Amino acid sequence: MTANEFKMTVDSRSVNESFARTAVAAFTAQLDPTVEEINDIKTAVSEAVTNCIVHGYKNSVGKIFITVKIKDDNAVLITIKDRGIGIEDIKKAREPLFTTGGADRAGLGFSVMESFTDKLTVRSSLGRGTTVTLYKRILGRSK
Amino acid sequence: MSVKTDFQDEVLYCFLSGEIDHHSALPMRLEIDDKIEISRPKETILDFTDVTFMDSSGIGLVMGRYKLCKSFDGTLTVCGLSDSSYKVMKLAGLSNIANIKKGGIKNDRK
Numbered sequence: 001m002t003a004n005e006f007k008m009t010v011d012s013r014s015v016n017e018s019f020a021r022t023a024v025a026a027f028t029a030q031l032d033p034t035v036e037e038i039n040d041i042k043t044a045v046s047e048a049v050t051n052c053i054v055h056g057y058k059n060s061v062g063k064i065f066i067t068v069k070i071k072d073d074n075a076v077l078i079t080i081k082d083r084g085i086g087i088e089d090i091k092k093a094r095e096p097l098f099t100t101g102g103a104d105r106a107g108l109g110f111s112v113m114e115s116f117t118d119k120l121t122v123r124s125s126l127g128r129g130t131t132v133t134l135y136k137r138i139l140g141r142s143k
Numbered sequence: 144m145s146v147k148t149d150f151q152d153e154v155l156y157c158f159l160s161g162e163i164d165h166h167s168a169l170p171m172r173l174e175i176d177d178k179i180e181i182s183r184p185k186e187t188i189l190d191f192t193d194v195t196f197m198d199s200s201g202i203g204l205v206m207g208r209y210k211l212c213k214s215f216d217g218t219l220t221v222c223g224l225s226d227s228s229y230k231v232m233k234l235a236g237l238s239n240i241a242n243i244k245k246g247g248i249k250n251d252r253k
Contacts, residue, residue, distance in 0.1 A: 116230075
């Protein structure tokens with residue numbers, strides 16, 4: 001597969017969660033993924049975008065920067081970045097069930113991203129924002 | 144509305160549809176809680192057959208309803224999960240608290 005790239009910026013409004021994951025999934029379709037792989041990507045992206053909205057930009061509306069790169073090893077590299085408040089303790093934030101989001105948040109966002117992709121990287125700086133990178137190999141329907 | 148409910152013989156059926164994410168979960172939650180509090184069912188069944196997408200917001204939805212049902216000794220059953228929704232639920236270990244089935248309820252109550 002030839003390398004290819006797609007970039008988009010969306011406002012951190014919850015109505016955009018559906019659009020963001022669908023757009024990323026649509027771009028990834030050129031790798032001929034299985035339905036399961038597409039769902040894994042949609043779910044992981046949904047978690048990352050929700051984090052930007054709920055945590056990164058808590059009480060305000062900012063921009064979410066999304067880059068999707070198709071790699072020539074049949075993999076997809078998705079970067080989701082915000083310029084929000086940042087994460088104080090990444091290790092703790094990544095622990096299953098840890099949440100600062102209240103009673104109806106499960107605290108499983110990072111766990112979902114981790115188990116639905118092949119690699120998850122989180123970089124964050126307090127007051128400057130957070131960048132989440134998701135890497136997933138697409139075996140596709142030919143596997 | 145993305146949730147249709149039906150209360151019969153002390154069982155509350157909730158048929159969820161569409162996509163469940165952080166954006167859509169709140170109105171669903173309010174609708175279901177409203178019905179649970181009015182009917183105080185012995186059993187609440189959340190049917191996910193017509194759910195086309197679910198992220199971890201679905202886990203919060205189930206956990207919160209479980210706590211509410213438990214507060215008056217009701218039970219919670221989750222059914223009709225797609226393979227991918229089941230994968231998310233399994234990750235959360237929800238099978239320990241709620242009765243989780245993959246298949247939907249076959250009936251004409253919808």
